[in-house]
Amino acid sequence: MKNIKKILELIIILIMVFLIVITILLNVVKITILKEKYVLQKLEESNYYETMYQEIHSVCNNYIMQSGLDEITLKDIYTKEQVKTDTQLIIQNIYRGTKNEINTEEIRIKLNESIQNQLKDVTVTEHTTQAINELINMVCKEYENKIMQTQYNQKINTFIEKGSTSVEKSVQIILTFILLLMAILIVISIKRQKIKTILWIGKCMLISGVFLELISICINSKIVMENINVLTLSISRVIQIIINDILSKMITWGMVIVILGIMAIVIGNIIKNKKYNYKKVSKNYI
Secondary structure, three states: OHHHHHHHHHHHHHHHHHHHHHHHHHHHHHHOOOOHHHHHHHHHHOOHHHHHHHHHHHHHHHHHHHOOOOHHHHOOOOOHHHHHHHHHHHHHHHHHOOOOOOOOHHHHHHHHHHHHHHOOOOOOOHHHHHHHHHHHHHHHHHHHHHHHOOOOHHHHHHHHHHHHHHHHHHHHHHHHHHHHHHHHHHHHOOOOOOHHHHHHHHHHHHHHHHHHHHHHHHHHHHOOHHHOOOOOHHHHHHHHHHHHHHHHHHHHHHHHHHHHHHHHHHHHHHHHHHHHHHHHHHHHHO
């Protein structure tokens, strides 16, 4: 019977370790990539808007130079603040399910005025006017494409909404299951030795924390952040910062769980020793 209880306790502990690790990982995902505010914060930290502005300018400038116009044509056509505002509109589409559109009408008007100023001493033919309109369309389209990055905003929004709901439900179910396992541990603990439950929970938390640390270290050693290249430089930098931050949070959670586990083990052993010493003194007194 003792062996069966020990095997059952071991199985429960292993399951609890797994559930604690999964719960922490789900919570890390919940407070990071599933939150609009978090993503906006990381865009700021990665200097995303500045980098995106430079990328847009570089591509659009190529069109301008190929057309024979001067680089000054793009001056004040769009601003860094406008890039930031339009980017945040797209983020809202992704996280809130809105259908904001990038309005390039102001860019179109300013660019047309800038080109006309450069050509004021030149006879503008119908063919030239058509070429100008095509150039303006290309610049505006490139601006939209760079800001949007992807055409799947609505699909991403659906994925995030389902992901948030799934994470919430999963965490609630796992926490309930953990409490149930703890109750089972208490029930199967030998009478007058229920302190063993505290020790088991402490060991469980200690193992979970160490496991989280090992996962973080392993991922960090396998992934070279500088080599991550997704779509553009601006996107790559954001992803690098987010991955680093998630790993950092995992390490922090791991350390907290390790400390709590050690505290539970220490407290459990102190209580156990006090009980043992009390029994010993009582026996001698009798």
